[in-house]
Amino acid sequence: MSAMMALAPVRITGLRAAAAAAASSRRAVKIGAAAATARLGKTASLATVSSLGIDKATGITKPSTVHHNLPYPQVFEHETKNKEGESTANGTFCVSTGQFTGRSPKDKYFVQQAPSDKTLDWGKINVGVAPKVFENIYNKAVKHYNDNVDSMYVFDGYCGTSPKSRKNVRIITELAWQHHFAKNMFIRPETEAETAGFKPDFTIINACKVVNDDYKELGLNSEVAVVFNVEERKAVITGTWYGGEMKKGIFSMMNYWLPLDGVMAMHCSANKGKNGDTALFFGLSGTGKTTLSADPERYLIGDDEHGWDDDGIFNFEGGCYAKTINLSHENEPEIYDAIKRDALLENVVIKDNGEPDYTDVSKTENTRVSYPIYHIDNYEPSGMGGHPNSVIFLTCDAFGILPPVSRLSAGQAMYHFLSGYTAKVAGTERGVTEPTPNFSAGFGAAFLTLHPTMYADLLQKKLAKHGTQCYLINTGWTGGGYGVGKRMSIKATRACVDAVLDGSIGKTTFTPDPVFGFEVPAELPGVPAKVLNPREAWSDKKGYDATRTKLAGMFKDNFTKFVKPGVTDYTSYGPK
Known part of the structure; x- marks a missing residue:
């Protein structure tokens, strides 16, 4: 992997937050007022790369600013300031994922090495690559962050509501909307104490702007690569901006860990x-x-x-990740009403009046929305x-x-x-x-x-x-x-x-x-x-x-x- 470089000071612009809009009063009684009301961001604090363990764990050292677990209001500010998409009439942010509007299943790989090579089901779905291929792609991603990224986003949270089996996940992204996606889809920490000294069980580095021009020499299917290293507990995403790759990547790993423990x-x-x-x-x-x-x-x-x-x-x-093609309040009122501030639309066409057009499939038929689960009034907390x-x-x-x-x-x-x-x-x-x-x-x-x-x-x-x-x-x-x-x-x-x-x-x-x-x-x-x-x-x-x-x-x-x-x-x- 890339050699460690001199440490750079890191400014953390946001602390733990879980912006939870109030559910119904009936549900609020059950879960408590603290979880039913919006939590606001707190004053920024200073830290270093080493305080988050990013440098030693990943080799990423140069970005001078790390936005860590931003509260939803600040996520929106960053998306807007960075011009990463557009806001709808009711404040929902909408982005385009570019060329890739769905998963790239033929570009997903696992590193073939002991001991996971004895348990992974190798074939067309789980395609193996040599450790040197992962190292090549990983180093490109790290170099991109160290050479080209001044400001990055880190989400630390959980996969799994059960304390017995949950995994700590860290998602590193260059784009604010991808941080937004991770915040919507994974389980948000409730307090600062939960992530003090956070030790991820698995880390995804999303380097969507990196394109593998040498993919033929590496034996890959295309310029896109989503590669998992089970032993190093890391994955790297290159060449595709589609948010679902992060979500399904962690799901694939849960499908590996849990059954081996009888779950x-x-x-x-x-x-x-x-x-x-x-x-x-x-x-x-x-x-x-x-x-x-x-x-x-x-x-x-x-x-x-x-x-x-x-x-x-x-x-x-x-959170939830729903298709929005032909979405209407008449047929799917719960999902329709969940699309509001803090939700994130993908590849949906926005009309001149700022309203989403769920019937327009000019970008893709796989139009999507992610939103925190509490946007559904009758969710189970x-x-x-x-x-x-x-x-x-x-x-x-x-x-x-x-x-x-x-x-x-x-x-x-x-x-x-x-x-x-x-x-x-x-x-x-x-x-x-x-x-x-x-x-x-x-x-x-x-x-x-x-x-x-x-x-x-x-x-x-x-x-x-x-x-x-x-x-x-x-x-x-x-x-x-x-x-x-x-x-x-x-x-x-x-x-x-x-x-x-x-x-x-x-x-x-x-x-x-x-x-x-x-x-x-x-x-x-x-x-x-x-x-x-x-x-x-x-x-x-x-x-x-x-x-x-x-x-x-x-x-x-x-x-x-x-x-x-x-x-x-x-x-x-x-x-x-």
Whole structure:
């Protein structure tokens, strides 16, 4: 790594703050006034690079100013002063992420070295690079900060609401809006004492302005590189400005650490009812995790990433990251109302009157907003819940074959968890312009650092121990495939979810699907009978039968990779 350079004085322009707008008075009573009211920034204090440990830990020594855990008002001032984006009519800041408006999964790498090389699941998702490649890219990032950056931003906080399993994370960025993103998405320290002598378990250096022109010589896919060094507990991001790389990078590491300790790591949202019943929503981006978990009748635990330990469910994050394409108050009021001061819009077109235009996809269909979780009025302040009563697998079926809701046996639940069938939604990843059938183990294979069966084995034990019932809900197409049928209405999907959560779905009769085997309800309030039975929604019944056979074959072909010696074989629970 780069040799340590002479220490430079560092001025810290902000101290710990957790700007929390008041939730409802009912919730404020529960969590206490201190957490329900906005905390203001305090007077700046002086420090040195060594006082934060940045110099010895990273080699970054030259930036003369470090903005450390800025309060939200100061973050806004920096974004505005730096001209990093534009403010909307209600004070929400909006940025453009440039060429990259989604993750770059083919540019993600892990350093191949002992001992993690024995546990990482190497392949197309977890691509290995030699230590010297990481050193090359890392040194470029450090040199960029030392040669070109006078003022940088450091976020110190947590990943994981459970004190037992949380990790200390440090995010170093050059841009104020990326500091804003980290502040929104990770768990913000409440007091100065929490970060006194802060020791990060993992550090991400975001050097988005660094481009790897020598990527071919390094054996990389492109000028972009997101590289993780498990042993050194560091990652470096170069060539892409997309904020999601930081969020998903830490999620990938949680997917590595927790299962090795017997804790389930999950790509899912979670909420709980007024009686304390907890539900999980698995699904890839665009399948409805954020929308369906933001239920006004339930308390939101989190919208994307969770763990499941012996005490129950816990959120990894301190915020939400929602898609905003075609967002409206009528269909998604909780998310719509969460977009206010301290939220951060990405790649959303702003109209002349300062209002966001969520229907304009001229930049990308993957328009996004991040916001602190307390922007949802009925959030769960602890970020935790009990063992789940229900688990819902969300799928976006581009073929229009799967019913809007079906009940899974224990074996079928494991089959569909490992299959992770859905459709990639336009704009979520580079090069995807329309829904494309996709199988993604655990409904999040892109973030699984261990073999998928390790997560399946953990989930199977949890479900059996706590008697949790699983359901498959299709938020995709009905009456035909993409281009012929139409997308399931949010209202119909909500009706299915409500029936699962309130238990009323158990009062109806079920019929096994002749091919997939899962049980389909005969009737549900708010869902037309011909929608519940997808074959009846098709005008071309023979076309439906042929397409169902085709989809079943895709399931079978995909599942062969999970059949090998020493691994539980769930093939018999799949389609016939």
